[in-house]
Amino acid sequence: MPATTLDANTALVVIDLQKGITALPTFSPAADVVARSAELAAAFRDRGLPVVLVNVTGGAPGRTQAGMPGGELPADWAELVPEIGRQPSDIAVTKQQWGAFHGTALDLELRRRGVTQIVLAGIATSIGVESTARAAHEHGYHVTIATDAVTDMDADAHRNSIEKIFPRLGELDSTQAVIGLLG
Numbered sequence: 001m002p003a004t005t006l007d008a009n010t011a012l013v014v015i016d017l018q019k020g021i022t023a024l025p026t027f028s029p030a031a032d033v034v035a036r037s038a039e040l041a042a043a044f045r046d047r048g049l050p051v052v053l054v055n056v057t058g059g060a061p062g063r064t065q066a067g068m069p070g071g072e073l074p075a076d077w078a079e080l081v082p083e084i085g086r087q088p089s090d091i092a093v094t095k096q097q098w099g100a101f102h103g104t105a106l107d108l109e110l111r112r113r114g115v116t117q118i119v120l121a122g123i124a125t126s127i128g129v130e131s132t133a134r135a136a137h138e139h140g141y142h143v144t145i146a147t148d149a150v151t152d153m154d155a156d157a158h159r160n161s162i163e164k165i166f167p168r169l170g171e172l173d174s175t176q177a178v179i180g181l182l183g
Helices: 030-046 106-112 125-138 155-169 175-182
Strands: 010-015 051-056 091-095 117-123 142-151 171-173
Touching: 010 030, 010 125, 030 051, 030 117, 030 142, 030 175, 051 106, 051 125, 091 106, 117 125, 125 142, 125 155, 142 155, 142 175, 155 171, 171 175
Parallel strands: 010 051, 010 117, 051 091, 117 142, 142 171
Antiparallel strands: none
């Protein structure tokens, strides 16, 4: 089912389009996700709507069976890719875990601006994007996912999020359809 509407106070939240993550192998090209996210960001900025750019600089401390990737990260690993076109008006959020709400000021920043809906884009669909979508839904925001502006390192995980999880959290549509709903 396509997205039906966007609230007057909708924000774009772009997850982890940073140098270290966009360099990872994804099943659909990260460059396409970056380009579509930049297009969304430009459209939101043109309409005076909030753009939130999220990056991750750490990980939650809990033990996991998969463990944490080892080794030292490059110095620019957490820097946002320049193609996103960061502007002084953008809201920057740095997180230490998968989702952009826990342990950050994201909810406060959105509520101060009267935001009632978010559009999500970024990498990885089944990790940062899904965790943020779940938390947004739990915080009472309307959620829309730009399905062609997300990708994952695992095609099956991506499909599961798109087909099984996201329809229960909000609406899904293409970048162009979301821009069309902005009016």
